[in-house]
Amino acid sequence: MSSWEERDIEPLAAEYALGTLDATERAEVAARRQREEDLDSAIKAWEQRLSAMLDAVEPAPPPANFIDRIEDRIAGGAAAPGRAQTPTLRVDDDPRPGAAAAAAVSAGSSADVIRLRRRASAWRGLALAASVALAALVGTLAYKPALLVPQQDSRYVAVFQDDDKAPRFLMSVDLATRQVTIRPVAAEPAPDKAYQLWIVADALGPKPQSLGLLDNVSRPTRKSLAGLSPAVLEGALFGISLEPAGGSPTGQPTGVALHGTLIPTSTGDTTTGE
Amino acid sequence: MSRMTAADVSELLGRVAARDRQAFRDLYDATSAKLFGVILRILKDRQLSEDILQEAYVRVWENAARFDPDRASPITWMATIARNRAIDEVRRRKPAPADDGSALDRLVDPTPSPARQAAAREELGRLEACLDELEGERADMVKLAYLDGLSRDALAKRFGQPVGTIKTWLRRSLQQLQGCMDR
Numbered sequence: 001m002s003s004w005e006e007r008d009i010e011p012l013a014a015e016y017a018l019g020t021l022d023a024t025e026r027a028e029v030a031a032r033r034q035r036e037e038d039l040d041s042a043i044k045a046w047e048q049r050l051s052a053m054l055d056a057v058e059p060a061p062p063p064a065n066f067i068d069r070i071e072d073r074i075a076g077g078a079a080a081p082g083r084a085q086t087p088t089l090r091v092d093d094d095p096r097p098g099a100a101a102a103a104a105v106s107a108g109s110s111a112d113v114i115r116l117r118r119r120a121s122a123w124r125g126l127a128l129a130a131s132v133a134l135a136a137l138v139g140t141l142a143y144k145p146a147l148l149v150p151q152q153d154s155r156y157v158a159v160f161q162d163d164d165k166a167p168r169f170l171m172s173v174d175l176a177t178r179q180v181t182i183r184p185v186a187a188e189p190a191p192d193k194a195y196q197l198w199i200v201a202d203a204l205g206p207k208p209q210s211l212g213l214l215d216n217v218s219r220p221t222r223k224s225l226a227g228l229s230p231a232v233l234e235g236a237l238f239g240i241s242l243e244p245a246g247g248s249p250t251g252q253p254t255g256v257a258l259h260g261t262l263i264p265t266s267t268g269d270t271t272t273g274e
Numbered sequence: 275m276s277r278m279t280a281a282d283v284s285e286l287l288g289r290v291a292a293r294d295r296q297a298f299r300d301l302y303d304a305t306s307a308k309l310f311g312v313i314l315r316i317l318k319d320r321q322l323s324e325d326i327l328q329e330a331y332v333r334v335w336e337n338a339a340r341f342d343p344d345r346a347s348p349i350t351w352m353a354t355i356a357r358n359r360a361i362d363e364v365r366r367r368k369p370a371p372a373d374d375g376s377a378l379d380r381l382v383d384p385t386p387s388p389a390r391q392a393a394a395r396e397e398l399g400r401l402e403a404c405l406d407e408l409e410g411e412r413a414d415m416v417k418l419a420y421l422d423g424l425s426r427d428a429l430a431k432r433f434g435q436p437v438g439t440i441k442t443w444l445r446r447s448l449q450q451l452q453g454c455m456d457r
Binding site: 010011014015018019020021022023026044046047048049050051052053054056057058059060061062063066067069070071073074263 | 295298299302303306307308310311312314315316324327328331332335336345346347350353354357361362365366400401402416417419420421423424425426429444445448449451452455
């Protein structure tokens with residue numbers, strides 16, 4: 001951030017809103033605003049100040065039926081009533097093994113893990129600056145990048161899936177307690193392998209950070225993420241990779257990976273499909 | 275934005291936050307041409323702009339509950355999402371889109387949009403008045419950055435100045451704008 005005074009957020013917020021920061025600076029500011037409320041507020045104020053210029057922009061109609069493509073993307077995520085191809089997800093307080101899973105596997109797919117699409121290249125992309133990396137990764141997701149939403153409820157869920165097929169894992173997170181439960185859905189045990197959970201967040205640097213191994217693919221794993229702030233969790237991307245027994249030898253994901261982002265469970269009905 | 279008022283769009287956003295798919299379609303119908311216009315003007319590339327438009331609406335769907343009508347008008351909120359994504363994209367890509375001078379022509383001869391809402395006009399009026407107070411070509415510089423997504427490098431070429439000078443100009447212009455608009 002060389003020529004900027006670190007302490008003075010105004011010029012940074014202003015140039016962020018104006019759009020003249022370079023990619024690295026933008027990524028830095030995007031990360032900082034997640035944890036610095038005054039910076040975030042200053043950016044919003046600048047966005048508002050400058051927005052009158054948008055009035056000068058000539059509207060340009062997108063292609064006909066473009067909305068259908070957007071709706072398909074939404075349907076690929078969660079909370080899309082009326083779309084039958086997304087399985088039912090209900091995350092409740094009951095962490096019975098496979099409770100959500102049982103419903104979710106209605107697609108009947110129990111394809112084995114080895115067939116998971118290779119996403120190693122996406123993980124390699126994470127070596128870049130954090131936000132840039134996140135954006136790149138998100139670009140490879142078959143379903144949309146969900147980044148946070150409302151706050152009425154602190155419960156979130158992330159779905160780890162392979163293309164638009166059945167979820168492999170469901171992760172529920174209670175941001176209030178930072179307790180995480182990962183439930184296997186269509187994931188199958190692989191001999192001599194282990195599933196490892198990762199987090200990518202701007203605040204944690206550019207590389208995925210390990211959150212440890214999943215105990216057992218046939219039972220839910222519970223973890224406490226009390227060391228991470230709700231704001232970090234909310235904006236983070238999570239990954240589960242298949243690693244050699246004992247975990248990744250390199251400290252970075254080496255095997256096929258599935259990605260999930262947190263989706264709030266509080267936006268009305270948490271079920272989809274059916 | 276056809277004949278929808280800001281209140282109508284706010285109301286739609288509220289229903290979108292409650293996962294109302296029909297409201298989402300209505301919201302799209304009311305706002306997509308504006309958002310696409312914003313994105314296309316920055317990215318210049320139709321295909322790429324369509325991708326970004328898609329992402330912008332997915333974000334709108336996901337973040338509708340975070341919209342705060344006290345802080346922004348609904349269309350500003352949505353256009354800002356679209357614009358931020360477009361700027362992220364254009365900054366990530368190098369080199370910047372060729373600057374053929376047409377952007378400046380558009381600034382010099384802005385086509386007035388027919389039926390603006392009074393509040394928006396007033397806000398635009400205030401911003402315009404404050405931009406007019408900037409010295410020399412600096413109002414153009416700010417508009418080229420905001421509306422056309424020109425980077426500091428591109429602005430440096432355009433105005434025949436070193437990048438360092440552009441940084442200083444930008445910063446002073448923004449400070450001056452803030453002072454003017456907040457007074």
